[in-house]
Amino acid sequence: MPQSANLSFANLSAILLSIVVVMAPHAPHVPKWTVAFCLIGLLLRVHAGLERRPLPARPLLFSFAAVAIGGVLFSFGSLFGRDSAITLLLAMTVLKLLEMRSQRDINVTVVLCYFLAITNFFYTQTIFTALYSIGAAWLITGTMVSLQHQAGPARFLQVARTSGLLLVQAVPVMLVLFVLFPRIEGPLWGLPRIQNSARTGLSDTMSPGSLSRLSLSDEIAFRVEFETPPEDAKQLYWRGPVLWDYDGRTWAAGQRITLSSFRYESLAPNLRYSVTLEPHDQRWLFVIDLPARLPRGSVLTRDYQVISFRPIQQRLRYSAESSPVYRAGTEALPAELKRALALPPDAAPRTRAMVRQWRELGLSGLEIAQRVLSIYREQPFIYTLEPPPLRKDPVDQFLFETRRGFCEHFASSFAVMMRAAGVPTRVVTGYLGGEINPVDGFLVVRQSEAHAWNEIWTRDEGWVRVDPTAAVSPLRIERGLATAVPDTDPQPMLRRTQLEWLIELRHRWDAVTNAWNQYVLGYTQERQTRFLSSFGFSNVGWQDMVITLMIATGVIIGAFAIGMFVRLRSKKTDAVQKLWLRYCSVMAARGVVRNASEGPKDFTQRVADRFPGLRERITRIGDLYIDLRYGKTDTPDKQDALNIRELRDHIRALYLAASSPAKTP
């Protein structure tokens, strides 16, 4: 079959380059064979274009398509679903390229490039992605412009300029649409469950080393915007999974029971805030202890965990209210208390032997807790990010041998001791504190702030928070992780407080990222309503938005249209006309004023008669002007340029002669 005759190699290259640019970001997360498949397809097309060879025949294309479909089925087990659909789309785009013959095929291919550019946003939506996509849009648009040059091959710079101009001029329309287009709360159809292998974050189990490993990550867990700033954000306990069940090594959350209502006593003013949670593929939301008002779309469990209806697979913004000082849980169920006392029979024998005697002393739960905490305080326990591995019974080995541990070691051993002493105790995991970004005032909570603490139950007080880490390292609670652990410990690079400029830089960059996340990526229905009401438009319905949108777009387009059509008018005075006017003014200064009705021929004659000494020059000026102005209608050529220069020189000479009084007649 013949190759489409109207596709030049330059245009083909532009299309190929566009495809490569939009496909490249997909390379890391599609199966390896896809990359090879696409590369082979592209090379085949380049070859066909360079050598002016016919494109592959249809049966060959069908077998390519079969290979692609087979590959997707092999890699994903299904043709549907996000990742398999994208892989298939990449392969099909390459195949389209191989059968690109008609103008229609070319249009489809170019438009596919735009579509591929957006699929990248499933994986990343950072500022860099945005910049990259703008570059891609510029390239694809340039390709379209180049394809439209039908009178001759397009010049690169001209095409690049036009494409850039179109994008720049599109910005006002984009902004209006972005702000005013009624945002609909997705999804429109069920989101497929995304299997993201390993996202950093808390899990609902805890074993020795799990939190200290997490603490090495500098990744942001969530950001908080306070409505009423807390007195000390560093002492905020962000409640995550509550762990009940101990198997001798690992704590697990076990079964969750939802709670419809509960009683609590608030002992301090409530905190109101909004959390922007990074996706962690789990269902719990982090809320300051103790949640007083729940975020939308969530429920509370009996152990005060806030659980979302859906797994958090996208950045989520929710607002909540908490009571930081409280009394709650006095109405605990017997079954719960039984669960909070259970220990595997063979767990931590030495510890239990030590604790058993306290039971006979008749101490209250809180007194026993004080006793346990004093062990941490008085014996040489060290709070460190690099605890030695525990191979035997972890609690016994930690308490009696290594004595070096991170918060999970303290929380775990504390709970074991308390349970052995007959006090109902559970482990709570979450985050402690965070860092206020001075640039935008957001509290940033990173994975390195992961923490574990305990709650013990007493009849009078209900569930009471006890943080054993505070006993061994008060600094951790008051000043944060970096100051609390030994300097020799490996820490996330950004945590090192010595590098002041780096901290400053990080704060700034983080504020930019946060603003991006909040206002660009997180511009939801709720934010839109709030943003519009900040201009005094409250209760804006979608109809109003659409009308405003259309008016605003119309105004923008109208303004552009006026600006464009102004440039269509011809310049009233061109170079020749300017020179002639100057000549007339020079002559006027010498006393010969041109009449409005006087043509150049008559005027020249009159001037020449008046200044016989200048006759030659004046006649020449007249001839040149008449020739340039009325001579021909053709496009200006080299001779014209020379004539204009000569005309200018003559007039300048006249002007100079006029300004020196000696020569004035």
Next chain:
Amino acid sequence: MPADTTLKRTESQYVGPDGQALPLRDRIGDWIFPPKGAERAPVDLSQRRIYILPTAAGLLFAMTLALMLIGSINYNLGLGYGLTFLLTGTGVVSMLHTWRNLAHLRLRPGKTEPVFAGDQARFTILVENPGRVTRHSVAIRFGEHRPTHFDVEAGSETKAQIVIPTQRRGVLRPGRFRIFGTYPLGLFYAWANVELDLSCLVYPAPETGDVALPEVHAVFGPGDATGIGEEDFAGLRNYRPGDSPRRIAWKTLARSDVFATKLFSGATGTQLWLDYAETPNSLGLEQRLSRMTRWVLDATQGGLRYGLRLPDREIEFGSGDAHQNQCLEALALYRATNR
């Protein structure tokens, strides 16, 4: 008859590649805005004259944008909204660009040289761009013929050459044309209908094959009894019975076995009537004119003085290009249906 088949071949050759059916869009346009005759030049393409509609590619683009928007809503892609809206803006802005690409161009008819039927008539349209922006890929198309694309630099004028195949002699008036463009993105199609005073004189196609000049019937002016000048050799023609053996080109005969008669011109030179009445009646009007066209061309080439006689017109003896053109024009217009 060999001449007949030749002509037919010519016709089919030129109708073929251009003869696509007029797009529905154009036919509807012609129905709504029927042609109104030639306009006074220069024709300025004011904003109001320019119409604009999305192209198929534009609809495809819009569909893709809709898909991208739905995807952005469903997967809550903030950046997806951003890109979708940026491209929407680009599309909207490109509409203005497409429109502006034609606006305020000034069109004037250029000169058109006469052609023989079956040849391509070359019409020139002078397109002036008085503004400060270059117009790219502007196209002019007559009816179903192939369009001509051209650029017009800012503040300059481009001569757009439009080639239209001719079939019949007479005056070819291409009528209303369409100036259009899809630059810069091909998403919109802007057009204006313009009719300029354009015409091309189409001479009859000269008959091909062996055609002999007619016999000399009358001799005017000084000259010998035979009426054939002997001063200047003017050329050869096929020998016809009755030609003087003195004028047979013996050398040519020796070289190529062809009997030829030498022709001479001069003060007493040959003066030839090319008379319609001398062509066989059986040929029919067009064929007879075709033959006469050939005569005119041959006579001019032979340097003869000749006159032309048509039933309703007579052109006096003359020679040279101007005379030839006058004769050809008379042949082109003689009882022509399209004048």
